[in-house]
Amino acid sequence: MLFQTIHDVALMIDRERAGRDASSSAGIVDSQSVKSPAARERGDDAGKKINGRKRHIAVDTDGCLLMVNLTTADISDSAGARTILEVMRKRWPWMKHLFADNAYDRKTLMDKAASLDFTVEVVQRTDTEPGFKVVPRRWVVERAFGWMTCWRRLVRDDEARIDISGGMIQLAMASLLLRRVCH
Known part of the structure; x- marks a missing residue:
């Protein structure tokens, strides 16, 4: 909880320094499966x-x-996002719009989002042309995963407890924000 508070304060300072509102009104949601051989609780992500x-x-x-929710790998993306929506409504009350990929296009998630006054926009990938194409909005969350893996400790999840792992993610991202604020 301490690392999350430090991170959130650094985030608001960084946003205000850039001339933006302290609280964001839009965000992007995604998930990443990571190996965790030392975890007490883990699951199989069959797709990956x-x-x-x-x-x-x-x-x-x-x-x-803005928010992180750690689960076993067998939990679906939309189920993990429902928890994020509930906590985000309390922590970031001005958040209104979320972007997501096809994995989040589920009725239960959309109903939950509507009940919490969120708009979830599913950003479709276009496969009309061959080769790699940057998908608008979704590249931002992929870049955040890349920033996380700059911390060697976050490449794999070697923490036995899930709360320690979440704290390390908060600490890593707060460190990046504090570096931006100080320079």
Whole structure:
């Protein structure tokens, strides 16, 4: 909880320094499966063939972390996002709009979002042309995952307890924000 508070204060300072409102009104949601051999609780993500945990995150439109929810890897993206929605409504009350990929296009998630006064926009990928294409809005959350893995300790989840792992993610992202604020 301490690392999350430090992170949130640094986030608000960084946003105000950039001339934006302290609280974001839009965000992007995604998840990442990571191996966690030392975890007490872990599951199998059959799609990615990973036994471990799943990091469900929400970032603002700059890619700064707003919320993280760690689960076993067998939890679906939309189920992990429902928890994020509930906590985000309390922690970031001005948040109104979320962008997500196809994995979040589920009726239960959309109903939960509507009941909490969120608008979830599913950003479709276009496969009309061959090769790699940057998907608007979704690249921001992928960049945030990249920033996380700059911390060697977050490449794999070697923490036995899930709360320690969440604290390390908060600490890593707060460190990036504090570096931006100080320079």
